[in-house]
Amino acid sequence: MPTGVALQDPRQQLFDAAVRVLMRAGATGLTSRAVTAEAGVAKGVLHRHFADFDAFLTDLVLDRIAWVEIQADALRETAGTGEIADNLTRALLTVMDPVMMAIVVLIIARDELRNRLRAAGTARFPLIGEGTAMIAGYLSAERDRGRIAPDADVQTLAATVMGGANLLFAEWKDMPPDPDVLHRMVSTTLR
Known part of the structure; x- marks a missing residue:
């Protein structure tokens, strides 16, 4: 994963990725790892913007x-x-x-x-x-x-x-x- 690449709107990028994962893999397949992989970002990006995965889902x-x-x-x-x-x-x-x-x-x-x-x-x-x-x-x-x-x-x-x-x-x-x-x-x- 490249580092130092600025994300335009990381929250929206993660939300969009979560929706794609949810539509493809369902609720049980929606994990923080699946979301960050789908978004093409390091796992730390999600945790930089949200306290935890449930906080991310709440905002979604x-x-x-x-x-x-x-x-x-x-x-x-x-x-x-x-x-x-x-x-x-x-x-x-x-x-x-x-x-x-x-x-x-x-x-x-x-x-x-x-x-x-x-x-x-x-x-x-x-x-x-x-x-x-x-x-x-x-x-x-x-x-x-x-x-x-x-x-x-x-x-x-x-x-x-x-x-x-x-x-x-x-x-x-x-x-x-x-x-x-x-x-x-x-x-x-x-x-």
């Missing part, structure tokens, strides 16, 4: 949560336009990609990671909780615009949509769930 998940929150803002911006089920279906297909599903498995597999994420103030079920909040925020905006019933329980609707989407996405192999099936689930739930 928090980075993904921040991305979900950006998607939530974009979804709320669609309130009042288009069909509600269409907007939600597009948002779910964007957010619930293979990376998110693999990170959810990682969170389930690592007790210390879950503990650190809770200490950082994430939802009780990280990423799934933020995804549910994304849907609830959007449905609240639609309710405020009179496009869904004023007494609609958006929290329950959001949890139900997210739960249904998780069941559809949990078996993702080479292709996402059929968008028509996802749309039908969203539409049925909102009715």
Whole structure:
């Protein structure tokens, strides 16, 4: 490994490498050695930027949560336009990609990671909780615009949509769930 080569953005380089390893080898194959080898850096680079591997994983998940929150803002911006089920279906297909599903498995597999994420103030079920909040925020905006019933329980609707989407996405192999099936689930739930 060459030394003295400046890394442009070591955190992002390590995050990108971790995602590649996670997608290829799963949660059990995601080790600090596998990440640094994938990133093409010395193992010490990871420990220079993070206290330990669980701190690295915590920041990786928090980075993904921040991305979900950006998607939530974009979804709320669609309130009042288009069909509600269409907007939600597009948002779910964007957010619930293979990376998110693999990170959810990682969170389930690592007790210390879950503990650190809770200490950082994430939802009780990280990423799934933020995804549910994304849907609830959007449905609240639609309710405020009179496009869904004023007494609609958006929290329950959001949890139900997210739960249904998780069941559809949990078996993702080479292709996402059929968008028509996802749309039908969203539409049925909102009715």
